[in-house]
Amino acid sequence: MEEILEKVLKTIEKYKLIQKNEKVLLAVSGGIDSMTMLSIFHKIKDIIQVEIGVATFDHGIRSESKDEIKIVEEYSKKLQVPFFFGVGNALKVHLKTKRNLEDVAREQRLKFLREVKEANSFNKIALAHNKNDFVETFFMHLLKGSGLKGITSMLAIEEDLIRPLVGVTREEIENYAKNEGIPYIIDLSNYNLSYERNRLRYQILPLIKSSYPNFMDHVLNFSDIALNDENLLDKITAIELEGIKRQNNEYSINLFKPLSLSIKRRIIKELLGENANYERVNMIIEFIESNKKKFSIGKDIYVAKTGNSFYIEHGTPFTIERSYILKIPGITTIPEAEVKIISEILESKKEFDLNDKTSAVFDLNFLKFPISVRFRKEGDIIEIENGKKKLQDLFVDLKVRRDIRHKVPIVVDNDDKILWVCGVRRSTIAKIGKDTRKVLFLKIVPLTQNL
């Protein structure tokens, strides 16, 4: 058996890419890598007992793609392998949306492949990335600082995508294609081969190879180990994250502190999502373990503590500085709270539901205008039946979610006295009574609600 076949079989076994009796859809572009993959799978399909099919996609970018489809179709027919093809409009979408052409093309291609897969009961989609591609991607990620996840990404089985040629070098593919007389089209445009990848491919990696002839294998092995470490650490992180979780996306500081730095970093990375980077993660851990109460990174990430908990928020600062003059009568939009406040002036004869937390009524005569809407401030106090109360204590007593407290609209008079903590509690100022003649009626409704 040719060595290249053995290598592919070994890769399939090692990473458990395919099970017996599965159906594998080969993504074939007509280039040397994917045509070689087709030839190899045609030879090994009976050994590993799988069925194969070929899918090719015309991205609608280049005029040559018709020839490519033809060559794939003919070779598939020759090998008696079912052939599927689709046509996209990546260039059109790119020109219209200004989105990155390569991204659009990849997205459309993947969508097509998955549709063919679903419609024809394939189990896996095989991509023809080779060992050189892998090593290039590895170094691109390492040198740009994307962390282990990025570095090992090409080895991972992502849902239904597998890469059975990842253990085979470009050179081995070229030799095999030549010996076997495999037809293929040379993609002259190579539109997805970036300048960055070219520098790696033609300058940096060959120079490394001249000193370290086996470095590609070492990088591959390293990634395989790291990928499995990564999988385990992800599982541990998920368990620990669940363990420190309290209500409302708050996390226990006491339970966080004793975790190992490795898990702390992964937890914070998880909570930050795509905003995570090495420095931010470290800064947040340092903050959590400090005596500080609030912390923000850039304009978008806010971390704070409440009692023994910390929480992370995106896109909402702790203090919203905006305020709005209330239109009376009229509708005032409060985008921060995602609500509108409707105000009307009504006769006092009307009956009001004083228990409806989404509305409040005031004796117009006792109000100091203009009335405005702002958000909580340090030291806010509200006058209620039993006297004055700190707004902070009110929020705690009434169990207002801590993470939304800063965006609760607060209606205040011209002295900045709190009239209504919208949706939470009315003050005792300007209560309506027997002598009330004109009533200010306020109601909050979600921004999305049609009036």
Next chain:
Amino acid sequence: MEEILEKVLKTIEKYKLIQKNEKVLLAVSGGIDSMTMLSIFHKIKDIIQVEIGVATFDHGIRSESKDEIKIVEEYSKKLQVPFFFGVGNALKVHLKTKRNLEDVAREQRLKFLREVKEANSFNKIALAHNKNDFVETFFMHLLKGSGLKGITSMLAIEEDLIRPLVGVTREEIENYAKNEGIPYIIDLSNYNLSYERNRLRYQILPLIKSSYPNFMDHVLNFSDIALNDENLLDKITAIELEGIKRQNNEYSINLFKPLSLSIKRRIIKELLGENANYERVNMIIEFIESNKKKFSIGKDIYVAKTGNSFYIEHGTPFTIERSYILKIPGITTIPEAEVKIISEILESKKEFDLNDKTSAVFDLNFLKFPISVRFRKEGDIIEIENGKKKLQDLFVDLKVRRDIRHKVPIVVDNDDKILWVCGVRRSTIAKIGKDTRKVLFLKIVPLTQNL
């Protein structure tokens, strides 16, 4: 404050290199890196509240080293920092033992540093490796396939060794030394700068830097994350290894199988010690999870199963093919078992301690000569009082350690019948009785025991 000082302070804080009120011994060679480290520590010692001292070592390799010691001593005096120095004989030892010169030098230097440290109550020894050194080492290990441990090794605090300059580039050190007018000696010989490191330093890494200007920081961050992951995984591995351990260095297969691949690999790596590499670790895991019973790698590593356990041995094959003709009377050396067998021919009048497992007596008349000594074979049977017994069962019943069974010397007669399983059990062949006139007396003694 100069940026370089801030960077060193940050590194000290980040990796928790030094605690308040500790004493730090700076290893200073007279080169630019370590002289700069001395200058920096002299400036920050009051900020971080540490005491410092300087130690320099003449390896006895080059004639210039006297000048180097002098320059370090003078600069230390100028800064009023305690100065220690020592002299070694690395070249002599190298010439005599043929051991690698650099290894000998490093060993002697470290011994000296630790002696100074102990004698003068220092807490840490600071080495002057910089960020470029780190990145070079990182790539050397990555490209040669030494795994995460090697890759992160320079970041780790190894016992008392710290590297406070690891966040500072060679360029920053050069600029600082120039601005501050720091005296230093250019080491023209650079005897420890290998050809390999030179390729990285002057060719590969500059080329990478031209495409990825910040790659050194990314590599450093990557290593910091990996080092902490590594620490956690090591802890988990130690716990799991303890958990699957049974008696006599046997490990439970049932408890091993459900572990994650990451931990399986680390456990096997741990058990293999310095013989571990990626392929061997994977082969052994595959063996353990297979139905096979025995497995060997090269000439030195043997893995086998017994019941629900597996065990790994170094340097001893399962089957020792050698056999020895017993010298009668005389001494026969059995190196595999690390014993000698003494044989004598005695009168039957003598009294023998039949319970002494290290000796056995036979009626000379009933023995078929020549008598020889060999090791266990598949299907071995011994004749005992109750009949015949499988040697394997005898070992099990008498709780002979499984890992030494294959090297127990077995005395057999000319028909290859077992006379004596040395130290374990005598057969019923040629028992001495009333009519015995001549007795063959055998005794095993350790090879090291003088007779």
